[in-house]
Amino acid sequence: MNACTPAIAIDRVQFCYGRPGPRRRDTLLALKDISLSVAAGDILCLLGPSGCGKTTLVNLIMGVDVPTSGTVRVLGEGAPFRTARARIGFMPQDDALYEDVTAEENLRFFAALYGVKGERLTRRMDELFAFVRLDEHRKKLVHDYSGGMKRRLSLAVALVHEPAVLVLDEPTVGLDPEHRRYIWNHLEALAAQGCAIVVTTHVMDEAERCARIAMIREGRLIADASPADILARTGTNTLEDAFLALEESESPDTAAEPNVSPSLGEKEAYHD
Numbered sequence: 001m002n003a004c005t006p007a008i009a010i011d012r013v014q015f016c017y018g019r020p021g022p023r024r025r026d027t028l029l030a031l032k033d034i035s036l037s038v039a040a041g042d043i044l045c046l047l048g049p050s051g052c053g054k055t056t057l058v059n060l061i062m063g064v065d066v067p068t069s070g071t072v073r074v075l076g077e078g079a080p081f082r083t084a085r086a087r088i089g090f091m092p093q094d095d096a097l098y099e100d101v102t103a104e105e106n107l108r109f110f111a112a113l114y115g116v117k118g119e120r121l122t123r124r125m126d127e128l129f130a131f132v133r134l135d136e137h138r139k140k141l142v143h144d145y146s147g148g149m150k151r152r153l154s155l156a157v158a159l160v161h162e163p164a165v166l167v168l169d170e171p172t173v174g175l176d177p178e179h180r181r182y183i184w185n186h187l188e189a190l191a192a193q194g195c196a197i198v199v200t201t202h203v204m205d206e207a208e209r210c211a212r213i214a215m216i217r218e219g220r221l222i223a224d225a226s227p228a229d230i231l232a233r234t235g236t237n238t239l240e241d242a243f244l245a246l247e248e249s250e251s252p253d254t255a256a257e258p259n260v261s262p263s264l265g266e267k268e269a270y271h272d
């Protein structure tokens with residue numbers, strides 16, 4: 001991967017659940033002609049209502065699924081990202097933790113999967129438990145953790161191997177406002193160090209913190225720009241209103257070409 005290659009490059013991706021066949025109702029085109037790129041140091045927020053396709057896109061970035069058409073490349077590599085996978089940190093929507101062991105044992109287990117050991121492991125454990133503010137709860141069973149504590153431990157797991165790409169699916173669900181703010185601040189610091197970050201959310205307020213938002217509606221990209229640009233271009237004051245305005249302009253009744261999506265690297269790709 002050379003310096004100009006984006007950390008994540010998604011080009012004209014479609015994804016269909018189910019097998020295409022005569023019974024069209026057995027299939028669902030969940031992603032429609034999506035093109036996006038994320039450079040090292042970028043934080044991209046995938047924003048859209050429940051069911052719009054955010055997790056489906058995350059699954060493609062993680063190599064869990066492969067696109068029906070189009071390409072996804074991570075750190076210069078095509079799916080299934082055999083080499084790049086070790087440099088991606090992932091926080092799934094549902095915490096994937098072992099409940100019947102301690103937080104420390106969880107972190108140690110996931111660290112081992114990435115070959116983090118010895119002094120580096122001790123350092124990472126200390127850093128991460130301090131960062132997610134669980135230091136005094138390291139020896140507790142995860143079973144006895146609250147939902148917010150599990151979210152924070154999941155974030156520590158995603159970061160244990162100091163990934164170059166971080167993919168976070170609804171990372172702040174269940175967190176109180178103070179922890180939410182604290183974690184966002186840390187994500188910004190990680191990006192400043194060169195990490196490429198993708199975060200999904202359906203909370204419009206949170207998306208405002210991102211330098212760049214990809215708004216998705218029914219599997220289609222309807223905007224890929226900064227919050228300020230999106231507000232300016234739609235003449236609205238809130239992202240929620242902007243989303244509604246873009247949704248309106250994209251609806252089949254009003255949009256001339258509803259299927260057109262931004263091409264790779266295009267910054268202001270939504271329709272006027």
Ligand SMILES: Nc1ncnc2c1ncn2[C@@H]1O[C@H](COP(=O)(O)OP(=O)(O)OP(=O)(O)O)[C@@H](O)[C@H]1O
Pocket residue numbers: 017018028030048049050051052053054055056057093202
């Ligand atoms: N395994 C699956 N099989 C068939 N359809 C699926 C599957 N997973 C998701 N879908 C459908 O694909 C569409 C996109 O779902 P997806 O989970 O990507 O949305 P989302 O934006 O992540 O939603 P949420 O914010 O609720 O997590 C939805 O219509 C959903 O019902």
